Amino acid sequence: MVTVPNERLALPELPESRPRPIGRGTPIRDYFLIGNLHTAALVSRRGAVDWLCLPHFDSPSLFAALLDTERGGTFAVDAKGYRADARYVSDTAIVETLFKRGKCRFMVRDFMLPLPRIHTQAHFLERKIIAEHGPVTVRFVFSPKPNYAKEEAAVSYRGRMLRFRMGNDYVRLHVPSSARVKQVAGEWQITLTLATGESQVIVLEHTKRPRSHYKGQDFEEPTKQFWQHWVSEGKFFGDEQEQLIRSAITLKLMQFYPTGAIVAAPTTSLPEEVGGLRNWDYRYVWIRDATFVLYALNVLGYRNEAKRFFRFIERVARHCSMCEVDLHLFYTIWGHRVPREQALHHFAGYKGSHPVRVGNDATDQFQLDIYGSLIDAHYFMSTRGIGVSRLSRAIIIELVNDIAEHWQDADNGIWEVRTGMQHYTYSKVMAWVGVSRALRLAKRLHINKKTITAWKKLEEEIAAWIWTYCFDEKRNTLVQHPETDSQDAVNYLIVLLQFFEQDDVRAKQTIDATSRELRYHDIFVYRYRENDGLAGGEGAFVLATFWLIAALAYTGNNKEARRLLTKFEKQLPKSGLIAEEIDPKTGEYLGNFPQAFSHIGYIMSAYYLDRYKGEQT
Missing domain, CATH: 1.50.10.10 (Glycosyltransferase)
Structure with missing residues (x-):
């Protein structure tokens, strides 16, 4: 079932590019995450939407100032001279940013309407402006840069709406009737004046078809109710309840509802070293993470999310088994093979950290641990009341056979290193884990005594090798x-x-x-x-x-x-x-x-x- 590919020993040479000035940018820790269960956005503590891919996590970006402050595109609050302080509204994925200057105070609440369904006609991001002490004048800068800023947005303005095409899709920005809208130096400025206690909403809409689905509604209350109801269904314990709730919401925001997949992160190319080359695309689903994800979700009582993710993992394994194709290290949110890496050389990168990459070439690596990870995931879910189906039985048996055939092979290891293959200890331990968990499932798998004896011998042989070497x-x-x-x-x-x-x-x-x-x-x-x-x-x-x-x-x-x-x-x-x-x-x-x-x-x-x-x- 497994063909060990040639490992890559070094990064490919990169073409020279003209040096770019490095923007100061917003520190990574100053961003907040919002999302709608199909995609996610990062909003800075000063109210700038600097990262958004539409309509899905791994779609091309519309705003990417996170990776290039000049070219990436943003949807920002222009509040020079104001102090800003952001926080999450309790038990929600709604970000609330308070701006203060003298006696003037206004608030911006940012969120996306949750869409817990497979098929959607529209995606909405709302920016709600509330004047706490006015009158206040609030200006937004709207600078969309479709397809990783490789295309110009041909924006037109009419009928209280900024609109443009993004590939075959349609994007609209709905603004209040009182807004003053003008284009300045290639960007659009939207200016609002609000009296004390007044509120207005600006709504970004994405659709696949020409017709708008926005009817002037405010999405804050249904969004707030969705998240607070979801949090109420969880089980939070100990002294860490507040942070556990935030971690749970964050995982929920990174689960792609149509398939149940959970991305490693909603971003690409944020560096492991500022100015360095270790910039990777994490908008994919790593197989080895399966058991850890399932464990965390079940610990917090979110069995439905755990089941949806497990079904995604099952579908991937089933496809590999039925089609006799190799099991890959990670997959797209649709369960497909991850595209090859491409460098976006026109982006400067976060604080000058380039190249910016989309796609991920590590999908070609051989990593022994994924077989044990999959078996461990099946075992864990069996302890949570999920039965072992006939197809799951066949998959587990085949995975054990793969371990028996390949556990003595070198691999690239959990960290996807590029110095060549080694006999990594963790990989061998996960091979042992796979056989050990399969033995615990032997009765449910209807394994005969001869096979059980062979599996026990294999388990002991792997353990002995680890202890020896x-x-x-x-x-x-x-x-x-x-x-x-x-x-x-x-x-x-x-x-x-x-x-x-x-x-x-x-x-x-x-x-x-x-x-x-x-x-x-x-x-x-x-x-x-x-x-x-x-x-x-x-x-x-x-x-x-x-x-x-x-x-x-x-x-x-x-x-x-x-x-x-x-x-x-x-x-x-x-x-x-x-x-x-x-x-x-x-x-x-x-x-x-x-x-x-x-x-x-x-x-x-x-x-x-x-x-x-x-x-x-």
């Missing part, structure tokens, strides 16, 4: 792979996967040894120190900190785990959104944002703290 007995820790002495932050996750017995002293020793090598300034953890074949560096990996916290709680050191989580929470911005990485020296957010895996890690660490709070050694 991947465990450093002198330092009492796991190494990243047998050809190195370096460790990997994924060691914490290996503890949580129960490769060690919970009371095995080697589990604690591995946690301690890994921390000595990879922890920095107490709460930050790097993924590894090994050369990965890419130029430049990266920040501390946020998920690794959460793995550490969960592993400490799991092995009985709840007090230390609690201390670390409390200290780390102080790094989070007011929005509660979490990035992929943090620069430990500056606290700057790095990588695509917000990162689903980081929010999943937070949920896992909080859950482990709550579950094992009575255990202390």
Whole structure:
């Protein structure tokens, strides 16, 4: 079933381009996420919509000032001289920004109307302006740049509406009748004057057909009711309830309703190092994340979202099995193969970090861990009342056969490194996990005794290989792979996967040894120190900190785990959104944002703290 492709050893050479001035831009941590379950937007703390792809997460951008302040396009509040402070309306995905200057105060609420349905006729983004103390004059700058700013928007204005075509689609900006609209230097200015207590709405509409579906309504109340009702159905625990709610809403915002897929992040090319080359497109669905996503959603009581994501994973695996095609590392939100990387050389990149990429070439890599991840996902859902269907049985058996055939092969590893293939410890552990979980399902899979005996032998053989070649007995820790002495932050996750017995002293020793090598300034953890074949560096990996916290709680050191989580929470911005990485020296957010895996890690660490709070050694 698996054909191991040729790995890429280096980044392709990039054509030279004219140097561009680097705009200061908005720090990643100063953005808020809004969305409608089909796509999402980033709104800055000063009310600029600097990232929006329509109609879906992986569609070309309409606004991309996030990646190029000059060319990307934006929909901003022009409030020079005003102080601005943004926050989320409680238990919602509505962003509320308060602008103050002397006695003048006005508020802008930004949100998208949730669309929990497969087929939609229109997408709406609303900007509601409220004068708290007026009169106030509010100006918006509307600068759409379709198709990653590769096309000009031929905007026309008539009938209280700015309109233009975006490819085959239609975009309209509905403005109040009292608005003053004019074009200045290629941008559109919309100016409103409001008395104290007055409110007005501006609505951005996207449709596939020429007819508008907007009837002048205000979408705030149905949006607020949707989110607060959804939050009320969750289960939030411990001392972290407020942040757990924000993490849950964030995951919900990143789930594509038509298929149940959850993207790793709604953005592309936010750098792992400012000015560096490590800029990737994360608007896709990683197979290996399946069990972690399912775990987090179930922990919070969102079984429907978990089921929808599991069905997406099942459909992908079923297609691979029935069509006899390779199982890929990740997929589009529709379950298709991810397109090859393309560089958008006309974009300067976030703070000059280029190239900006769309698509992702890592889809060509071979990663052994995905087979165990899929089996683990089936096993986990079986413990939550989801039966093993006849087709699922066939898929699991085939995945075990794939593990038997390929577990001794080298692969590119969880971090998709480009130095060539290795026998990565984590990949072997996930092969062991796959066989171990399949054995737990043996009765439901109707496996005969001969096959069970063969699977047990395979499980023991993989474990013995790991202990022989991947465990450093002198330092009492796991190494990243047998050809190195370096460790990997994924060691914490290996503890949580129960490769060690919970009371095995080697589990604690591995946690301690890994921390000595990879922890920095107490709460930050790097993924590894090994050369990965890419130029430049990266920040501390946020998920690794959460793995550490969960592993400490799991092995009985709840007090230390609690201390670390409390200290780390102080790094989070007011929005509660979490990035992929943090620069430990500056606290700057790095990588695509917000990162689903980081929010999943937070949920896992909080859950482990709550579950094992009575255990202390």
